[in-house]
Amino acid sequence: MHQEADMADQKSTFALYFGNRGFFPASLLAEARAELPARLKQLGHDALIMDESATRYGAVETPQEGALYAEWLYKHAGEYEGVVLSLPNFGDENGAIVALRDCPTPILIQAYPDDLDKMAPALRRDAFCGKFSIMDVFCQNGLDFTILPPHTVHPSSERFAGNIDYFSRLCKVVAGMTNMTVGAIGARTTAFKTVRIDEVALQRHGITMETLDLSEIFWRMDRLDADKVAAKTETLKAYTNWDAVPDEAFQKLVKLGVAVDDVVEEFGMDAVALRCWVEMEQQLGISPCVLISEMNDRGVVTACEVDMGNAVTMFALSAASGNVVTCLDWNNNYADEDDKCILFHCGPVPKSMMADAGRVTDHSILCNAVGEGNAFGCCQGRIKPGEFTYGSMLTEDGQMKFYLGKGEFTDDEIAADFFGCAGVAQIDGLQDVLQSIGYMGHRHHVSVTPGDVVEPVAEALTKYLGCEVVVFD
Numbered sequence: 001m002h003q004e005a006d007m008a009d010q011k012s013t014f015a016l017y018f019g020n021r022g023f024f025p026a027s028l029l030a031e032a033r034a035e036l037p038a039r040l041k042q043l044g045h046d047a048l049i050m051d052e053s054a055t056r057y058g059a060v061e062t063p064q065e066g067a068l069y070a071e072w073l074y075k076h077a078g079e080y081e082g083v084v085l086s087l088p089n090f091g092d093e094n095g096a097i098v099a100l101r102d103c104p105t106p107i108l109i110q111a112y113p114d115d116l117d118k119m120a121p122a123l124r125r126d127a128f129c130g131k132f133s134i135m136d137v138f139c140q141n142g143l144d145f146t147i148l149p150p151h152t153v154h155p156s157s158e159r160f161a162g163n164i165d166y167f168s169r170l171c172k173v174v175a176g177m178t179n180m181t182v183g184a185i186g187a188r189t190t191a192f193k194t195v196r197i198d199e200v201a202l203q204r205h206g207i208t209m210e211t212l213d214l215s216e217i218f219w220r221m222d223r224l225d226a227d228k229v230a231a232k233t234e235t236l237k238a239y240t241n242w243d244a245v246p247d248e249a250f251q252k253l254v255k256l257g258v259a260v261d262d263v264v265e266e267f268g269m270d271a272v273a274l275r276c277w278v279e280m281e282q283q284l285g286i287s288p289c290v291l292i293s294e295m296n297d298r299g300v301v302t303a304c305e306v307d308m309g310n311a312v313t314m315f316a317l318s319a320a321s322g323n324v325v326t327c328l329d330w331n332n333n334y335a336d337e338d339d340k341c342i343l344f345h346c347g348p349v350p351k352s353m354m355a356d357a358g359r360v361t362d363h364s365i366l367c368n369a370v371g372e373g374n375a376f377g378c379c380q381g382r383i384k385p386g387e388f389t390y391g392s393m394l395t396e397d398g399q400m401k402f403y404l405g406k407g408e409f410t411d412d413e414i415a416a417d418f419f420g421c422a423g424v425a426q427i428d429g430l431q432d433v434l435q436s437i438g439y440m441g442h443r444h445h446v447s448v449t450p451g452d453v454v455e456p457v458a459e460a461l462t463k464y465l466g467c468e469v470v471v472f473d
Contacts, residue, residue: 019091020059066098090130186275287377289347347378383423405472
């Protein structure tokens, strides 16, 4: 069911598993059961932990104890996004596989390190070695898991904090894309065969695609709740600069925004792609770019030009980054600089990614087709500097095929008369990236979110969601 994302909240809930090998000291388990939930809370996450009385020391060693843990995990289905398998000592692989073979979420294996001054039999852990036994049996059973360096890590360390941050982002992608719903509002933009998508391929990866005709949206615009219209009016007025927009166009954009919000909520859409030209300009005299900008700014993932592949990619990137996301064109070279280009779109970039709030204008390009004054709604501005992750997706032979990479928006100047919202992107090896994208048959659109989340997104998509991913280093 659709929920607007809270961009400030990347909290995850983890189910905790403690492995045990009986001839190691029980005190190590008691310490871990107290220490790990407290550390996760300190890092901003929640933890579910099986009652200590359920098994010996509240840990899992034997297959019988594993079955009890599996039953406990099943009872808490939907309450956690990942499992942290912690090894305070060597652990036992036989109980672990019984406990987790049917686990529906990603699993992170964490092993405690030994201290050089605590190597006596009463104090030694040997989790360094035991971790291999767990991984071995998991591999034998085809159970996917995540491991991160270093091989052993104490929860109190900063490296553990980094591992949990990575795992949380990975879990957000997997949880969000499991049984997700995407909405196509309007038919594929007629001229853009580049954004074709295979609905069955999406469905086989657990993604349901709902489609609505633009005529229904236009019909709904005349039958709106007055309170929603009033609220949307205030929201849009406060969002950006409308000085150049006629009131009639503004009121139509308000009504269109309410109608789109209603169908997103009604159909439980997790991500949306909108047919944004040329019917809206011809029949309503508006462009919906600023609405797409505002939707993305409040966490409703929305792509342009009915590009469902990038709507899905945007959702994955946003889930991992906990931040806004946008859909741009690979649009222009930047002089003779091989590792720079201009990424652009007509005005759907969320305000949070822009150097300022921008201003709403007529659509300077579509005006050539529909006439001046018939395409108000583009939120013009520039993208602010900063690191970003990019990606895109197409469907082919029943598979979802992604590419991912990272770059940086610079503060390089773009001509003042350059229409739309744009930024200069610097990407190492850009020319090779562009050639690879072309040879793979990807579209001219690219999804972008602030920050570097390439690795957790790539692992989530490949290992846990069964997609193909090319990563540009």
